[in-house]
Amino acid sequence: MGTRKIKEEFENEKTIDIQKKAKELGLSNDQLVEMYQTMVEIRHFEEMATQLYALGKVHGTMHLSIGQEAVAVGTGLTLQSNDYLINHHRGHGHFIASGADVNKMMAEFLGKDTGFCHGHGGSMHIADVSANNLGAQGIVGAQMGIAVGVGIAIKIKKTDQVALVIFGDGAANRGIFQESLNMSSIWDLPVVYLCENNHYAMSVEVERVSGKVPFKDRAKALGVPGYFIDGNDALAVYEFMKNAFDHARAGLGPVFVEVETYRILGHSKSDRNLYRSKEEIDEWKQKGPIRRFEKLLLEGNIITENQVIEIDKKMAKVIEDAVEFAENSPEPKIEDVTEFVYA
Amino acid sequence: MPEITFRQAIHDAMVEEMRRDKTVFLIGEDIGTYGGAFGVSAGMLDEFGTERVWETPISEETIVDSAVGAAMVGMRPIAEIMFMDFVTLVMDPLVNQAAKARYMFGGKATVPLVVRMPNGSGAGAAAQHSQSLETLLMHIPGLKVVVPSTPYDAKGLLISSIRDPNPICFIEHKLLYKTKGNVPDGEYSIPLGVADVKRTGTDLTIVTSEIMVHKSLSAAEHLSKEGISIEIIDPRTLRPLDVDTITQSVMKTGRLLVVHEAVKTAGWAGEIMASVSESPAWDYLDAPMRRLTGKDIPIPYNKFLERAAVPQEEDIIREVQAILNNEY
Secondary structure, three states: OOOOOOOOOOOOOOOOOHHHHHHHHOOOHHHHHHHHHHHHHHHHHHHHHHHHHHOOOOOOOOOOOOOOHHHHHHHHOOOOOOOEEEEEOOOHHHHHHOOOOHHHHHHHHOOOOOOOOOOOOOHHHOOEHHHOEEEEEOOOOHHHHHHHHHHHHHHHHOOOOOEEEEEEOOHHHOHHHHHHHHHHHHHOOOEEEEEEEOOEEOOEEHHHHOOOOOOHHHHHHOOOOEEEEEOOOHHHHHHHHHHHHHHHHOOOOOEEEEEEOOOOOOOOOOOOOOOOOHHHHHHHHHOOHHHHHHHHHHHOOOOOHHHHHHHHHHHHHHHHHHHHHHHOOOOOOHHHHHOOOOO | OOEEEHHHHHHHHHHHHHHHOOOEEEEEOOOOOOOOOOOOOOOHHHHHOOOOEEEOOOOHHHHHHHHHHHHHOOOEEEEEOOOHHHHHHHHHHHHHHHOOHHHHOOOOOOOOOEEEEEEOOOOOOOOOOOOOOHHHHHOOOOOEEEOOOOHHHHHHHHHHHHHOOOOEEEEEEHHHOOOEEEOOOOOOOOOOOOOEEEEOOOOEEEEEOOHHHHHHHHHHHHHHOOOOOEEEEEOOEEEOOOHHHHHHHHHHHOOEEEEEEEEOOOOHHHHHHHHHHOOHHHHHOOOOOEEEEEOOOOOOOOHHHHHHHOOOHHHHHHHHHHHHOOOO
16 A cells, blocks of 8 residues: 555455444544554654665664554553553554654654754664653563563552553563563552564574463463453554553553564564565565554445545655654764763 | 661661652562661661562562662662672663663663662672672763762761662672761761772872771771871772872872772772873872782682682781882
8 A cells, every 4th residue: 555665465354343343442433543544654664764774874773563563553542641661672663652753763763863862872772751751672671670660669659650561572581571570460560561472582483482372371370460462453452451551550460461463574684584484474464454454444434545545645754754854953962972871 | 976887877878868758769688577688677667668668579680670660760769689799680770771771861861779789708608699799880881889888988878879860889898787987966978979088198098998998997007006107098989989089199198009809800999090090190109009909719618718818907018018118
């Protein structure tokens, strides 16, 4: 569809009555369209990222979540403005879905002074602490420990906030997974664990290195309610995440939601996809979340083909404008290189 | 001024700050009913309850990582790591999280936390419970490293550490816990980054910290009977390091000996000597700068071996005499 580079042809999905489902979930048609639009926005952001990289405009690397957009929008919609987000390194989608300004994101991606982190963080460390977005984590799994502390703070302050921590299947094999879930469990901390299982920890497929999958069973073993759901189904993600947030917000303790999705592109720019077949990637492209949701919306008469094209153009323009903003922004001042070490 | 123990001074600083500031809380292993492995938090669970005293499972990485998270959202956690040797388990939270959050997020994150950790040999605790690893932490931009030697310093520095908006590693030599010293009744604090002249003298400057301050003071007392006048500078914080006070002292005495319990290779004595060599004090040196440190070995168990692993009073005396006798 439209101007997007990666085509998704989604077929054979069992038809659901989206109007009925949306009503059950309390979602308006406008919200459904917004979810779709945000998925398209994320896709455009990340496709633009690859273009900018190809043009030699990106200094570092990046970790893209193309194919995982349903997780981001289903989750982003459940976050309330005062909740906390503790994100992973493949986090562009989650930031956009939580309402982050794409101009500042793109500026950070290009290392500019107008970026969220004044060009000190880059793609892997985008944060907006004043908006309770506590940053993307470059140390796989460390965000799970940080989330425990945020949960403790919420308990001490007696607010109804929730800490959302997002990590991948790779992080679920780190020791801190056990420490963090255990501590949240014993103290009933308001932490929602979102395990974004995209099948690969860099190049290693999840089943080969995990003694027990799905990971939700490990969560259950630590006393944390665990769920495993289709992460390419935006409404299913929303439904389970909303329930998880309600549970945590009610003071009932942590919840673990594992979503199954697929990383269409490589781990980072150095990845030549030697560890998986083109057929496998193509198969997952068929199950891509954007086209799948789009089809549901069309069949449910929630949007028209024309709207689909309009949204695509509109979001492409939003991202082009973000690039223009970023490219016209100044570099950080060299004399500021020693700023921000100490408060 | 009442005389209290080093342990009591640290305890009092935490209690007073927790009464003053509701965002301060404790987190660590066995800090509740047990009162902490060295009894520093004894009674605090009774006063502050489980909402302010978070007794954890044996999960060091998450203890400090969670302190980082809590600090980023407005709390002022004090985490206790039972022995400094276990700092190796929390290097990611300290080095990659606490120290870097502010910088990599463009100055927008603030991480006000204190990690307390007992270090040092002398208790027969052997290789995995006796190390002095302060240099590992001192190497990291974004961290501050505090090394008190007296009850007065410990209380005043801990209060400043708790109020500081940065991550602080607060190191407590375990043999100091029972030592006593005068501490004023009222509230006071000691700024981080200001060295203290523990003894004034004219012939040689010793820069040293923690328990080695006391060994050096005893050595200086002994040497004074031989007519040797020693000045002892206690940096009190290794990062930030008060280089000026050290260089001024060296410009006065013309001789420098750095004494620490940590092992020699890449130890902080080298940093002090390099700083002096880069300063105007270099031109005032009348003898080569020397360092007296722990041997480059793990701490052994046997009490005679353990004693031999780190500098003792007699070693300091001998080293000072050697410098003054132009043996180097």
